[in-house]
Amino acid sequence: MSQAAQQPVPEAATPGSVARPAGLFRALERGFARAQTGLSALAPDELNPLLHLGAAANTALMISAASGILLLFFYVPAVDQAYESVLGPLAGFLRTLHRYSSDACMLLVLLHLLKTFAAARFAGARWVAWFTGVGLLFTLWLDGWLGYWMLWDEGGAQTAMMSAAMVDALGLFSTPLSRGFAAHSLLNSLLFFVVFFCHIAIPLLLAAGIWLHLLRISKPRLLTNRSLTLVLVASLCAVSLLFPAPARGEADLARVTGEYVLDPWYQAPLVLYGRVGEGLLWLAFAAGALGLVAVPWLFSRRRRAPAKVDSSRCTGCEQCVKDCPFGANSMVAFEGRRVSRIDPGKCLGCGICIGSCSPAAIVLPELPLEVLRRRIDLWFSSPSSDQLAFVCRESAALAHHSVTSEGRHPELPGVRIIEVPCAGLVHPELVQRAQRRGAARVVVAACGADPHYRLGAHWMEERLKGKRDPGHKIHLPAPEKLCTLRLSAFGLLDLKRATAPTPAAIASPRKSRWVMGALLWLALISGCSLAGWVTVTPSSVPPSELVVTFLHSGEILPDSGQSAGNDVAPHMRGARTSMVERAPVEMRVFVDGVEVVNRAYFPSGLAGAGPSAALERIPVEAGQHEIRIEINDTGKPGQWRHHETRRLEFKARERHVARFDTGRGFSWE
Structure with missing residues (x-):
């Protein structure tokens, strides 16, 4: 027996899933892999x-930005002109393209997030990409939400009123924003322009966020390839021409909204508006945001040990720096020369740098290169008809613990298997060694077309073809006995075919598959766009409505004005100031002699010195009604100093507004 066979082979640690529960994530990843394989068959x-989810989302965002810029030549950011300005044929097409590309962007971002979660690509150093991705998701949603406000149709008015109610719940402003949407005369054109400015400025934040999102990724794929870009643009333009975005009339605050068109990709919260309190909505939003941000810490189980560099063996060729997809490798000074250094905070333990290192100066603790060499020497120490397969552990082709310590699998007879974190770890020297020892064939199986460690599979293929260092320095004795493949969701079946006596040839894509791919995108864009044609009804639709609002300061309460600084020495007193406290303003509303509102509205401001504000929406049956409003601003019971009575005719779905302002008294609309 040879010396290699007499020595025991040290077992490398075989880590489990980096996410928990492992069974859940294996099932999720397998589901996405099968869907991906099914689409690849078409x-x-x-x-x-x-x-191409991430790149396609960026491309859709670019189309949305370009169509939005062109739409600015038609759009007028004024309440009275916004809706009419985008109704022309060309403006309508651009508005539709802008909307549908935004919808497609949101759909692709959500799918990208789900796929990233299913593949547990948030663990370890990838937490930065996950964290920034969640921030990008909410920023994208906010920009779309504000965009629907700007159209100022019925859905836009509902969006604006919900936004105002949510902000008012935080108590940030002394004057409630909701009061500005009680009547058309109260609409604030400046606020409308601020929303317009935010909508066109937020994409700059998105651009900065995308840069941060890709900061730790080497050679990121920002946009789609030329073929997919053409298909995406053509699909969006075709759907925009065939199905123009709905435009069902300008918002009318003098009418009760009976129904409106909602885009669920951005306006889904409107379904809860009026059904759930603003406090619960804020709580749900905060819980959802914190839950997404905390995913890397809630589901991560362990980090793989980072690779290490033996500086004494490093030649400073910088190939590992070029090949690392995550920017973990860099060059530093060491004893008068430059050597590679690995940042443990960025290293994911994939081993791609090991496959790039000619002097074998990089070591992965869980699977040292020396262990792999000794396994090959042991298994092929004598003439053998066995094949050797390096299989990416992330491909899920082999069930957990299904490979024995001797490298055997019950469904792959005649094959010795070595599981590696990534196919990019396979050094060309290992393939050369196996062929020289007499392996019948060497198979290197990487995870599918979307590798877990991005460029690892591609670099492996380039090295074994001699097109990338260190591959061109190593001569393979039998290149015809080498097989590289990308495993599908049915990875075990792929391995059986690759290790069969006569492996099946891989057919090139036919034209019909390209046509089918274009139709898939057309169907995806059509479904995504038409999903935004949801007609909904508000939580409550009264027959008619009376809106009563005021902005008025109560009288200063007696003995509330106190001179500041009277309790300190004269030379330490500052300017003479006065702190006042105002009385709450009470209001009663009667409809046909029946009291429907009786409330006190407290002063705004931290010191309680600001004006009181009220906004009451009162359902009223259609017909004539006597309305009486009484206001007490004295702080003394029963002194209703301001009052007015009107008899109004309420038509079906009509809204009347009664306003009271300091110095102006009552006004009716």
């Missing part, structure tokens, strides 16, 4: 939606 990888 369309080429260049057009497979699940392989």
